[in-house]
Amino acid sequence: MDNIVLEYRDPLFGLIILVSLVFIVSFTTYYYGIYKERLARKDYRKLSRRFELGKLKEDDYVHLYKTYNLPFDSILLLASSFLHKGDYTKAINVYLTLLEHVTDRVKKEELLELLGITYFKSGFLQRSKELFLRILKFSPRNKEALTYLLIIYEKLKDFEKAKEVATCLEELNKNMQKDKIYLDSLIIINDPISSYEKKTNLLYETYKEHKIIERIFVQFLLQFNKTFFWEHVEDFKTKNIIDLMWYLNFDDIDFDKVYKNDYLVQIYNAKGYIDNLKHSDDFVFDILILLNKHEHKINATLNFEFICSSCKQVHPIYDTRCPHCHDILSFNVRHNLAKGLTQDNQSLQ
Structure with missing residues (x-):
């Protein structure tokens, strides 16, 4: 009995037990890691095949971002494939889905900007305008947002607002002289009160100083004042x-x-x-x-x-x-x- 107790208390036996436990834990952890890696690779290959076939869903982009720690720029690059194919609805859904999971302010601004541009390209001008105005509330010096906002106001025929945005861009050291001359001409042309004769005279004065409005001036004359055009045809x-x-x-x-x-x-x-x-x-x-x-x-x-x-x-x-x-x-x-x-x-x- 004493011999058994002595054998059990032998330090060498305890060391063997400890090494065995460490080996078992290490072996189990190693093979569990391999198992998880195989599952992840299988999942990734499945996702890759879907991407190759152009069948990635909106949630897949969030999955890539959160699970595989794919860089944010890479995610946006993948999502931009929809824009190149003209699938604006899909691109919009991807950006909206990502917005729910991105917390970084800079990344959020980039997503909102991309979303605004996509709405613009797909013809949703009011939604695009609202997004760019939202961006400008917390980033008033965003030139990209201001530029798109100017074009949106122009397309919506709100030329006064467009000119205000042009002035903002000018204060950010962007050359807006040509845009402002153009917008001033559009304000004259679309004035609901002035007569065609008054508009003609105002445009003619502008044209004499700024030849860049030649075409829009001629288009106006050919539509509303052909007599003036032919009387001054040598000016063009x-x-x-x-x-x-x-x-x-x-x-x-x-x-x-x-x-x-x-x-x-x-x-x-x-x-x-x-x-x-x-x-x-x-x-x-x-x-x-x-x-x-x-x-x-x-x-x-x-x-x-x-x-x-x-x-x-x-x-x-x-x-x-x-x-x-x-x-x-x-x-x-x-x-x-x-x-x-x-x-x-x-x-x-």
């Missing part, structure tokens, strides 16, 4: 407004003024409205003039594209603000030869 660079000249109705053209303007003579010879030129210095006009003189009428015309002088993007339709870079009055017109629509083609449309 007709190359800059060639598409407006091309699409004018025959009855709206003052040919007495046309014959005094070399470029207009070329345009309307190419159009086939007059016939007093054999050739033109402009290659495209020259082809059209020759085609008009062909014994077998060949149907050809001009088409136009507009190139932004800031970002160099090409657009099929003129806009006062580039939809790509948002620069103002930056489009230059370029004309090309195109096949005209025949009567048969038009009847099929």
Whole structure:
């Protein structure tokens, strides 16, 4: 009996027991860790396959952010794939879902900004406006929010508010001279009280100092005061407004003024409205003039594209603000030869 007690109290035996327990705990922890890692990898592979197939759900982004500690910027990069595909609803849902779980102020502001831009792109201007106003309450120097707010007010035809925002951006050392001239012109054009004659005179005074409003001034005149336009046609660079000249109705053209303007003579010879030129210095006009003189009428015309002088993007339709870079009055017109629509083609449309 004494021998048994002595054996049990042997320090070596206790050490063996301790080592055994440590080994068992370590072994169990190790294999449990491997088991958890396998589950996580399986879950991640499943999530990755869903991402490859473009089937990530809104909650999956939160799962990636919270479970796998994926960097916030990476999450936003993944979510931006919806924007590139034009799936604005999906992008909006992702940003709204992330907003519920993000607490950092900077990250929240970034999310609100992205959400506002997505609402803007999808046409929800009022929602976008509310978000940018919310951002500006706690971050009044946010230039991105102010810029989008200016464009939203412009699209909503609240030009006075847009000008106020332009002044705020100017105070933040952003050059807004062109925007303010443009907005002043729109305020004149959209004044419900002033007569067309008064608007014409005010715009003309602005145009004499700031040629950048040429196109919007000409558009106004061709719609409301054609007489003034033709009386002052020499004040305008007709190359800059060639598409407006091309699409004018025959009855709206003052040919007495046309014959005094070399470029207009070329345009309307190419159009086939007059016939007093054999050739033109402009290659495209020259082809059209020759085609008009062909014994077998060949149907050809001009088409136009507009190139932004800031970002160099090409657009099929003129806009006062580039939809790509948002620069103002930056489009230059370029004309090309195109096949005209025949009567048969038009009847099929």
